[in-house]
Amino acid sequence: FMMNxxxxxxxxxxxxxxxxxxxxxxxxxxxxxxxVGYKAVKAALANPVKSIRAD
Incomplete structure (x- = not known):
């Protein structure tokens, strides 16, 4: 209504x-x-060892 x-x-x-x-x-x-779906799939398929080594 207000827009019109x-x-x-x-x-x-x-x-x-x-x-x-x-x-x-x-x-x-x-x-x-x-x-969000792309980021979730990317995180699910990532190798956790690489993430731990990076820390």
Whole structure:
């Protein structure tokens, strides 16, 4: 509601539906899941001996 009210003040009018926000949230969550998943798999497959020797 507030976004549409703010957009009404501009000379060129557009409307933003709920789909835009759903898509943005979905894409953000997918990027987060892929990033965390990649780091988790990388940590799970790492050789623990190398980590201990580095300390």
């Amino acid at each position: 009210k703010w957009l009404e003040d501009f000379q060129f009018k557009i409307s933003i539906g709920a789909g835009v926000f759903v898509l943005a949230i979905f894409l953000s969550m997918m990027i987060a899941w892929v990033t």
